[in-house]
Amino acid sequence: MGEELTRKDIEKIQQEIEYRKLVVRKEAIEAVKEARAQGDLSENFEYYAAKKDKNQNESRIRYLERMLKTARVISEDSREDEVGLNNTVQVYFPEDDMTEQYKLVTSIRGNSLKGLISIESPMGKALMGHKVNDRVHIKVDDDYSYDVVIKSIENTIDDGSDAIRKF
Numbered sequence: 001m002g003e004e005l006t007r008k009d010i011e012k013i014q015q016e017i018e019y020r021k022l023v024v025r026k027e028a029i030e031a032v033k034e035a036r037a038q039g040d041l042s043e044n045f046e047y048y049a050a051k052k053d054k055n056q057n058e059s060r061i062r063y064l065e066r067m068l069k070t071a072r073v074i075s076e077d078s079r080e081d082e083v084g085l086n087n088t089v090q091v092y093f094p095e096d097d098m099t100e101q102y103k104l105v106t107s108i109r110g111n112s113l114k115g116l117i118s119i120e121s122p123m124g125k126a127l128m129g130h131k132v133n134d135r136v137h138i139k140v141d142d143d144y145s146y147d148v149v150i151k152s153i154e155n156t157i158d159d160g161s162d163a164i165r166k167f
Contacts, residue, residue, distance in 0.1 A: 002070025008158045009106050013064050020061050028054035080155060083127045085119055088154040109162040116162055
């Protein structure tokens, strides 16, 4: 089973593939040619760096194309009163007496430092389908779990601004 992606995710991946093929690939090939023209390849750092950049670009293209081939398209629809994909959720951590805000996103957009929580993460899975004032138990692993209380749910529309993670 492949990655769960929204239609917007697929569009963003297709755009990145096209950009990498039409722009980055040409720049990388030109950089390799320029570095090769500098002479002795055995001690030419610029040549090896350019080759590495070119290979990383090709690897990223293959990775994204493979992701698209195996992707499963998921709906962004959710009930208005329940936590769903692309909703912004305010949760209260009773143990720490603090409140945090997170947006639930697909795994390729997850970035916990920016408050983007993957629906595949322990917290994302646990919050999905719950309502305001629900106490949700989040099990991280066999040794660690915690509870949160949902304070608010904001139904946000995916405007495509959340970046695709670099792997």
